Amino acid sequence: MAKYQVFYKKYPTFLEDGKLTIDEMHKSHVFVKNVEASSLEDVFAVMQGENWSPNGEARDLILKKGLHHTSMSIGDVIGLNNQYWEVAFIGFTELPKYLCIHCETPVYPEALRRENICYYEDGYCLNCSQEIKLRRSNRIYL
Secondary structure (H helix, E strand, O other): OEEEEEEEEOOOOOOOOOOOOOOOHHHHEEEEEEEEEOOHHHHHHHOOHHHHOOOOOOHHHHHHOOOOOOOOOOOOEEEEOOEEEEEOOOOEEEOOOEEOOOOOOEEOOHHHOEOOEOOEEOOEEOOOOOEOEEOOOOOEEO
8 A cells, every 4th residue: 555645636627638747737736635545546446525525524625625526537636656647538647747848748757768658868859859958947948
C-alpha cells in the first residue's frame, strides 16, 4: 500500500485536458485528500462517492474546497512520489512536467524516459525539432 494524493479539478468538464502539466496543475486543481491504496485503479475506486461518502460525509469538505463533485472523474489527478496521472476516458495519462511552447507537445526530461515515451533528447523537442531551453520560471522556451 502506498499513500496517494488526490486532486480534483476546480471546474470539471469531465474531459481530458491534454495540456495539463505538473507545474500548472495548482491553477486548475485542488488537493482533496491522501488515500492509502495499492494502485491508481484502487484510488479511483476508493474515491467514488458511494465508497468514501455514501451518506454525504464528504459534502462539507467538497464545499469548503470550492469543488463541485464528490466522485473522482475524468480530468482529476492522482499523485505518488512526485509523479502525477490525470484520469483519462480509459485509464490514466501521466502528466509531463512541461509542454514545448512551440508545438505544445509534452516534454519529459531524459531521466524520466519510460516505456519508449520521450519527447526530449539532446536539448531538442522530438516533435518539432526546436531547441528547448529552461528558464528560471521552469517553463520551456524555444
